[in-house]
Amino acid sequence: MSKVIEYLKEVNLDNEKHIKDYIINSTTEELVIFIEHLRDLIEQDYVVKKYNPFTFVPNNELSGAGGCYELSCKIERANRFAIFSSLYAEDVYIQLNFITNPHDDFDIDEIDSDCETYSNFRYMLECDLSILNTYSKLIESGIVHITPPKYLYCKDCFHKEILGIENFIDIDPIKKSILNKAKLYVNSYDKDLDLLTFKVENMDEFFPEHGQIFVAPQNNLIKLSNASIKPGTLITNPSLINDFVDNFIDDEFVSTSYYAAYCKNNNAKLITNKISDSMFMNLANQRNKHNNGLSCYNAIPKYDMPFVTDITVEKALQLREIEGESFNKYRIALNKSISEQHKTNSTLEWNDIYDDILFPAFCELDDKLKNIKSGIYKKTFYEIALVGTVISAGVYTGIVPNNMTDIMKSVGVGTSAAISVGRQVFSKVPGKETLRENDYYFLWQLKKNIDKEL
Structure with missing residues (x-):
């Protein structure tokens, strides 16, 4: 409790x-x-x-x-x-x-x-x-x-420390790339408060869900004419654009480094849905390979994680408690299948995951039931979608400074592509122990339980 x-x-x-x-x-x-x-x-x-x-x-x-x-x-x-x-x-x-x-x-x-x-x-x-x-x-x-707070880093303090490290990682190439394509548009202007907000386009690497709105610093407003602060107007002032990109990329880089340090210290895996994290870590990997010949630092993504919609947390937890062994077997098998596929360096689409991994397993389980109506599969089940990319702990070394322990002491350590997945109508279940031998029995059984409620 x-x-x-x-x-x-x-x-x-x-x-x-x-x-x-x-x-x-x-x-x-x-x-x-x-x-x-x-x-x-x-x-x-x-x-x-x-x-x-x-x-x-x-x-x-x-x-x-x-x-x-x-x-x-x-x-x-x-x-x-x-x-x-x-x-x-x-x-x-x-x-x-x-x-x-x-x-x-x-x-x-x-x-x-x-x-x-x-x-x-x-x-x-x-x-x-x-x-x-x-x-x-x-x-x-x-x-x-x-x-809790005592186990977290202050990101502002972390920011000051990590950007002050000489010859750590050069993120200027990313800044230049973003400057060449980013578009800033006026979202609103409040005359009484002298407050201007703007939205950003062409920076999807940093906004996996949707674009975000930012507030323009007061010192930049004096550089804008009345005509240029109308909603929908493209901002062309180079000073405002440069300042935004420079500060924004710094903040994003620090955030990536922060999570990498936290995960490395806690022996955990980071899940991210931001392409920008891959960009930053790839810069670190390239630097390490060039300077130290460390070929083991592979660029992310390592592997992607599936997400099944229309399933409640309560139902999943209930079945986890009942089918603990099957649950572990299923996630180990799925994890292995997806990560092995990524080692081939070939693009892994979600229809491939379903067609090559899940659908055959579900078919095998269905066949064992011998109660499939007319042998026809009704592909009307839920969706599997991309949740995020898992970064294993081994890749953090490149983006975590060698003196990270000292830094931690100083700061006080205290879009998604969806596919349809078929479902099947079942009747009574014979031979459950035989069915449990299948690696994906847990996920199949969860589907089956939810089908009964639809």
């Missing part, structure tokens, strides 16, 4: 409506006390288990904690990754965006000083609480773990 989830249930904060009401009706001081108590509970819940090949750390875009600022988008991504975790992971370590920030000092007077700060504080708390509730079943099951 999780103390965090148990507490949220006790105070009636396990649903969205009550969260909103509580945050709106509470003073900032009351909310700060609440956050501090949650931090304590998160630390009490936290455990670091022994190594397991199915231990993952998702980037914040995948987990829903980060990425797009809209709460609905966060919850959608969190739900998707929760289903994946229930189907595949042994342990998942998630970092919240606000509650577990390593810099835990909240200045109540500062928060209450203006409307924007006041609102942002409450909105970020609402987002994190919603993320906790989305993963509640997995947290209670001991699969998802929320990393």
Whole structure:
């Protein structure tokens, strides 16, 4: 049982409506006390288990904690990754965006000083609480773990340290490439606040879900004419574009390095849905090969992870408990099949995964039942889609500085392509033990259980 989830249930904060009401009706001081108590509970819940090949750390875009600022988008991504975790992971370590920030000092007077700060504080708390509730079943099951502040790095401090390392990794080639193709368009301009927002196009490497909106720094606004701040206008000011790309790429590189360091220290595998992570790590690999002759540092992706839609976390967890042995057998087999395919350096499409791996296994199981209606398969089942790319711990060395231990001490360590998958209508199940011999019995049985409810 999780103390965090148990507490949220006790105070009636396990649903969205009550969260909103509580945050709106509470003073900032009351909310700060609440956050501090949650931090304590998160630390009490936290455990670091022994190594397991199915231990993952998702980037914040995948987990829903980060990425797009809209709460609905966060919850959608969190739900998707929760289903994946229930189907595949042994342990998942998630970092919240606000509650577990390593810099835990909240200045109540500062928060209450203006409307924007006041609102942002409450909105970020609402987002994190919603993320906790989305993963509640997995947290209670001991699969998802929320990393407490004392085990996180401050990203701002990490940023200063890692960009100050001389001759670490040259990311200028990526900056130049993005400068040549990025398009910035005015999204809105608030005259009273003198606030300009802009959206970015042609940078899909960094935005796996959808484009995002950014706020232009005040010092850049004086360089824009009245005509150039109309919504939809292409921004051509080179200073604003250069500043944005320079700062944005720096931040993204630091984020990749941060996750690489975290995963390496925790012997976990990073799951990312961002092509940019591959770009940064490939630069590191090229440098290592050139300077040190380390041919073992292969560029990512290592292998991609499947995600099955229309399956609930509750159903997957229930079957995991009943069919523990079959569950382990299925994920090991699927992991091996996909990773072996990637070693061939050939493109692996999701229809290949289904046609070559899953469909034959399902056919074999169906044949053993001998109850297939007219022998016709109804290809109306759910979808398998790309969740993200798994980066095994071995590739982190290139992007993690040699003096990372010292850096950690100094900062205070404390799109998706979908395919249809066929389903089959079944009757009674004879010879279950024989069926369990198939590597993919668990996934097939989960399909079958859900078919009964449709």
